[in-house]
Amino acid sequence: MTKNEEQLAQELDAFLTxxxxxxxxxxxxxxxxxxxxxxxxxxxxxxxxxxxIFFTELExxxxxxxxxxxxxxxAARPPSAWQRFISMIKEEFTMKQMTVALGVAAILLVIGFxxxxxxxxxxxxxxxAIAEASVTAVAPTIPVEEAAPVEATPAAIAVLPEPTVxxxxxxxxxxxxATPLPGLGSASGISSGMGGGGGAVDTSQPVDLLPTxxxxxxxxPLSGTTYIMDAPFPTEPRVQPVYSQxxxxxxxxxxxxxxxxxxxxxxxxxxDVTPPDVPADYSAPPVYFVFDGPRxxxxxxxxxxxxxxxAAPKFFAESGSYEQSAPIAEAFLKERGLxxxxxxxxxxxxxxxxxxxxxxxxxxxxxxxxxxxxTSEGKVLSVSYQPxxxxxxxxxxxxxxxxxxxxxxxxxxxxxxxxxxxxxxGPDWTPPVQKPxxxxxxxxxxxxxxxxxxxxxxxxxxxxxxxVAVDGQAAPRIQADQYLVLGSDADLRAMAEYAYxxxxxxxxxxxxxxxxxVELQSWEPVDPDVFQFLPGLPGTIRLVDGRVQFNSDSxxxxxxxxxxxxxxxxxxxxxxxxxxxxxxxxxSFSWQNMDRIVDIPPVTDAPLPEPDVFEPYRINEAxxxxxxxxxxFTPTFDENFQLTQFIVQPAWRFxxxxxxxEIINIFVQAVAPEYVQTSN
Amino acid sequence: MITIQQIGVPDSPPVGLDDxxxxxxxxxxxxxxxxxxxxxxxxxxxxxxLVRVGNVDDAQDLTSQTFMAAMEGLPRFRQQTPFxxxxxxxxxxxxxxxxxxxxxxxxxxxxVPIAAPLDHLDxxxxxxxxxxxxxxxxxxxxxxxxxxxxxxxxxxxxxAEIARMMEKNEAAVRMLVFRGIRDLQAQLGQSExxxx
Numbered sequence: 001m002t003k004n005e006e007q008l009a010q011e012l013d014a015f016l017t018x019x020x021x022x023x024x025x026x027x028x029x030x031x032x033x034x035x036x037x038x039x040x041x042x043x044x045x046x047x048x049x050x051x052x053i054f055f056t057e058l059e060x061x062x063x064x065x066x067x068x069x070x071x072x073x074x075a076a077r078p079p080s081a082w083q084r085f086i087s088m089i090k091e092e093f094t095m096k097q098m099t100v101a102l103g104v105a106a107i108l109l110v111i112g113f114x115x116x117x118x119x120x121x122x123x124x125x126x127x128x129a130i131a132e133a134s135v136t137a138v139a140p141t142i143p144v145e146e147a148a149p150v151e152a153t154p155a156a157i158a159v160l161p162e163p164t165v166x167x168x169x170x171x172x173x174x175x176x177x178a179t180p181l182p183g184l185g186s187a188s189g190i191s192s193g194m195g196g197g198g199g200a201v202d203t204s205q206p207v208d209l210l211p212t213x214x215x216x217x218x219x220x221p222l223s224g225t226t227y228i229m230d231a232p233f234p235t236e237p238r239v240q241p242v243y244s245q246x247x248x249x250x251x252x253x254x255x256x257x258x259x260x261x262x263x264x265x266x267x268x269x270x271x272d273v274t275p276p277d278v279p280a281d282y283s284a285p286p287v288y289f290v291f292d293g294p295r296x297x298x299x300x301x302x303x304x305x306x307x308x309x310x311a312a313p314k315f316f317a318e319s320g321s322y323e324q325s326a327p328i329a330e331a332f333l334k335e336r337g338l339x340x341x342x343x344x345x346x347x348x349x350x351x352x353x354x355x356x357x358x359x360x361x362x363x364x365x366x367x368x369x370x371x372x373x374x375t376s377e378g379k380v381l382s383v384s385y386q387p388x389x390x391x392x393x394x395x396x397x398x399x400x401x402x403x404x405x406x407x408x409x410x411x412x413x414x415x416x417x418x419x420x421x422x423x424x425x426g427p428d429w430t431p432p433v434q435k436p437x438x439x440x441x442x443x444x445x446x447x448x449x450x451x452x453x454x455x456x457x458x459x460x461x462x463x464x465x466x467x468v469a470v471d472g473q474a475a476p477r478i479q480a481d482q483y484l485v486l487g488s489d490a491d492l493r494a495m496a497e498y499a500y501x502x503x504x505x506x507x508x509x510x511x512x513x514x515x516x517x518v519e520l521q522s523w524e525p526v527d528p529d530v531f532q533f534l535p536g537l538p539g540t541i542r543l544v545d546g547r548v549q550f551n552s553d554s555x556x557x558x559x560x561x562x563x564x565x566x567x568x569x570x571x572x573x574x575x576x577x578x579x580x581x582x583x584x585x586x587x588s589f590s591w592q593n594m595d596r597i598v599d600i601p602p603v604t605d606a607p608l609p610e611p612d613v614f615e616p617y618r619i620n621e622a623x624x625x626x627x628x629x630x631x632x633f634t635p636t637f638d639e640n641f642q643l644t645q646f647i648v649q650p651a652w653r654f655x656x657x658x659x660x661x662e663i664i665n666i667f668v669q670a671v672a673p674e675y676v677q678t679s680n
Numbered sequence: 681m682i683t684i685q686q687i688g689v690p691d692s693p694p695v696g697l698d699d700x701x702x703x704x705x706x707x708x709x710x711x712x713x714x715x716x717x718x719x720x721x722x723x724x725x726x727x728x729x730l731v732r733v734g735n736v737d738d739a740q741d742l743t744s745q746t747f748m749a750a751m752e753g754l755p756r757f758r759q760q761t762p763f764x765x766x767x768x769x770x771x772x773x774x775x776x777x778x779x780x781x782x783x784x785x786x787x788x789x790x791x792v793p794i795a796a797p798l799d800h801l802d803x804x805x806x807x808x809x810x811x812x813x814x815x816x817x818x819x820x821x822x823x824x825x826x827x828x829x830x831x832x833x834x835x836x837x838x839x840a841e842i843a844r845m846m847e848k849n850e851a852a853v854r855m856l857v858f859r860g861i862r863d864l865q866a867q868l869g870q871s872e873x874x875x876x
Contacts, residue, residue, distance in 0.1 A: 005858070009851075009855045009859075010854060013857065020836055034862065041834075044814065045836075048727055050723060050726045050743065055722060058722070059718055062714060062715060062748070463848065463851055463852045465849070481847075501851065502849075535822045535823050
C-alpha cells in the first residue's frame with residue numbers, strides 16, 4: 001500500500017460518502033474514472049428496489065410468524081446475549097472500536113427517545129387511516145380524588161437530594177415572541193432514517209420504500225383501542241419552564257481530567273489520531289481517553305463512557321437483576337460524586353440495566369442521564385453518561401391541562417407528532433415459548449481461526465489504532481487488532497506515525513484475564529509487493545510426518561504453524577493468510593483462518609404451507625392508572641443534520657397496562673399548541 | 681467525458697442508523713414492531729444480496745431468510761452494535777452459505793483481475809450495465825474487496841460499520857473499496873474488450 005494509493009482511496013471515499021449522504025459532491029482530482037463508476041453503481045443500486053408483491057408478502061409472513069409465536073418476546077436478556085457481548089468485547093473491542101462504542105453508548109440514550117419519537121413518526125399512517133382510527137373513551141371506573149399516581153415501573157425510585165421545585169405562577173413567554181417548540185415527534189428526520197431532522201429546522205425527507213398503495217396496513221396498535229381512565233386528572237400545573245441545552249461542547253479536556261479523577265483513573269489523557277480521510281477544513285470533536293489497567297474512560301464533547309474489563313474476567317459476565325444492580329450502581333455513582341442532581345432510578349424498559357433520570361422541578365426527564373450495567377457478580381461493567389449540565393430556561397410556557405391532553409388523544413388519536421406512546425412488558429406479562437430457528441446447514445460449515453496463547457509468537461498484519469498523550473509526555477498507546485502493543489518508547493513513537501496504516505508485527509503474546517497484549521519483537525509497514533494476502537485459496541489439508549500441510553488446488557504447498565488440533569487429513573478448505581519472504585530469503589506463509597469447503601446437495605423445494613392469516617398487532621384495551629407531567633428530550637438539527645440543541649419540554653404521561661399485560665406510556669405534548677411549530 | 685451528478689439513494693438511509701435502537705427495543709418486546717425495522721431496511725438488505733448473488737430469485741429468497749433469522753435472533757441482539765450492521769451480518773452469512781453451496785472451485789490466479797482499467801466510462805454507461813453483471817464481476821475479484829464494495833455501495837453502510845463487520849480498520853475498508861472499484865473497472869473493461 002503506497003501513500004499515494006491511500007490518498008486516492010480517501011478521495012474516492014469522500015466522493016462516495018457525499019453521494020450517499022446526498023451532500024454536495026467534492027471536487028474529484030485524481031480518481032475521476034473511479035468516481036464515475038461509483039456514481040454508476042449507486043444509480044444502479046438506486047434503481048433496484050424489491051418487487052412490491054414480494055415486499056408485501058414477506059412483511060405479511062414476518063408478521064404472521066410474529067403472531068404465531070405469541071407476538072411478544074421475553075424482555076429478559078438471556079445469558080447467551082451477555083456472553084455474545086463479552087465475546088464481542090474480547091474479539092473486537094479495540095480502542096478504535098471503543099470510540100465507536102462510545103459513539104453508540106453516549107448518544108444511545110439521546111437517540112433512544114429521539115429514535116423512538118422518529119419511529120413513531122415514521123409510522124404515521126395516511127390521513128385516511130388517522131381519520132378511520134377509532135378511539136373509544138370509557139368513563140373512569142373509579143372516581144379518584146387525590147390518589148397518588150401509580151408509576152408504570154414499580155421499581156422506579158425518586159431521589160431528591162436538592163429539591164429544585166420552582167414556584168411558577170405565570171407564563172413568561174408571549175405567543176408573539178416565544179420560540180416555537182418542536183413537536184414531541186418532530187425529530188422527524190429520524191423517521192426517514194437519516195439520523196437527524198426535526199426540531200428548529202426540519203430538513204427531513206420522506207422515505208418511501210414503495211408506493212403507498214402497495215404498503216400493507218400501517219402499524220397502528222392504538223387504532224380502535226378502548227381506553228379505561230382509572231386515574232384522576234391533575235389540575236396543576238398550568239405553566240411550566242422549558243429548557244434548552246447546546247448539542248455539542250458539553251465536556252472539555254478539563255472535564256476529562258476531572259472525570260478521570262472521579263473515576264480514580266491515574267493514567268495520562270490520550271486522544272485519538274485524526275483519520276487521514278478527514279477534510280482539512282473539518283475539525284473533528286476531540287475524544288479523550290484514559291486507560292488504567294483494564295479500565296477505560298472515553299470522554300466525548302457530548303458524553304462519556306466508562307468500561308471496566310475486570311468486571312468480566314475471562315471476557316465473560318452475566319448481567320445482574322435490576323433489584324441487585326440498582327443499589328450497586330447508585331453507590332458507584334454517588335461515591336464518585338456523579339449524582340449531583342435530583343434523580344429517579346428505574347430499570348431499562350424490558351431490561352435490567354440501571355437508568356438515572358434527572359428530575360427537573362421534580363419531574364423526570366425521559367432520557368437516562370446515566371446508564372449503568374452491573375454484572376451478576378455485583379461489579380460495574382460500564383457507565384454511559386449523557387450530561388444535561390448546561391440547561392437554560394428559555395421561558396415558562398402555558399400548558400394544556402391533562403384533561404385537555406387526554407381529550408386530544410381521544411379526538412385525534414396518535415399523530416406521532418404531539419402524541420406518541422411506548423409499550424414494554426409489565427410484571428404480569430408472560431413470555432411465550434419460542435420456536436428456535438434451526439439452520440439445517442449449520443452443522444456442515446466449520447471454520448478455524450488461528451489462536452494464540454500466552455507466550456506464543458504471533459505475526460500479525462493489523463491496521464494500527466493509535467492514541468497519543470495530550471501532553472505529549474507519555475508514549476503513544478497502540479492497539480493492533482485486539483492486542484495492546486508493548487514496546488519501547490522509541491518503537492511506539494515510531495509506530496505511531498503509521499496510525500490507520502497496515503503494518504506487520506511480530507511479537508510474543510501476553511495474555512491475562514482482562515488484557516491481551518503483544519510484546520513487540522519487530523515490525524515494519526506492509527509493502528504489498530512483499531506481503532501478499534491469499535483471500536481464500538482452495539486446497540486440501542494433509543497430515544505429513546506430524547506436520548499439517550496445505551496443498552492448494554493450484555499446486556502450492558504450505559506448512560501450517562500452530563495448526564488447529566481438530567483438523568483432519570483430507571479436509572477441503574479455503575485458506576486465508578499472508579505469503580511473504582522470510583529472513584532467510586525463503587518463501588514463508590502465515591495462515592490466518594480456514595473455512596471448510598462445503599458442497600450442499602441440491603435442495604428439493606417442499607410445497608409451501610398455507611400462509612397464516614395476517615393479524616396486525618393491536619392493543620385492544622388500555623387502562624390508564626396514572627397521569628403525570630414529565631420532561632421530554634427533543635434534539636434539533638440544522639440543515640446539515642448537525643445537532644444544534646436539545647429542547648427539554650413538558651409532556652403529559654398517561655401510564656397504564658394493556659390487555660396484553662404490557663406497560664403503556666402515552667405522551668401528549670403539554671405546551672399549548674400555539675407555542676408549537678406547525679409540522680409539515 | 682461523463683458528468684458526475686449528485687446520486688441519491690432515497691430509500692436507503694445512509695447515516696445515523698443508531699436511531700434503530702428504540703425500534704429494536706420495541707421489537708424485542710413486541711415482535712410485531714419488527715415490521716417497521718423490516719420496512720426500514722428491506723431495500724438495503726435486498727440490494728446487498730442482489731449484488732452478491734446476482735439474481736432476483738435468490739436475492740428475494742435470501743432476503744426472506746435474513747429477516748426471518750433476524751426476527752428469531754432479535755432477543756440475542758446486543759444493542760452495542762448498530763442494528764443495521766447486525767442485520768447485514770446475517771445477510772452476509774446467508775450470502776456466504778448460498779455462495780459456498782454453489783461456488784465452483786476456482787484457482788486464485790483466475791480470480792485475479794488482469795485486464796487494463798476501463799478507459800471510457802461513457803461506454804460503460806451506454807452499455808446498459810446491470811446489477812446482475814456487476815454481481816458476476818464481483819465474484820471474480822478478491823472476496824474482501826467485493827464484500828466491501830457491496831456493503832458500501834449497495835447496502836449503503838458507513839465505513840465504520842463495515843470496518844466493524846469485517847474486523848478491519850476503517851482505512852483498510854476504504855482501501856478495499858478503492859481497490860475493488862479498480863478491480864471492477866478492470867473486469868468491466870475486460871468484458872468490454874471481449875465483447876468488442
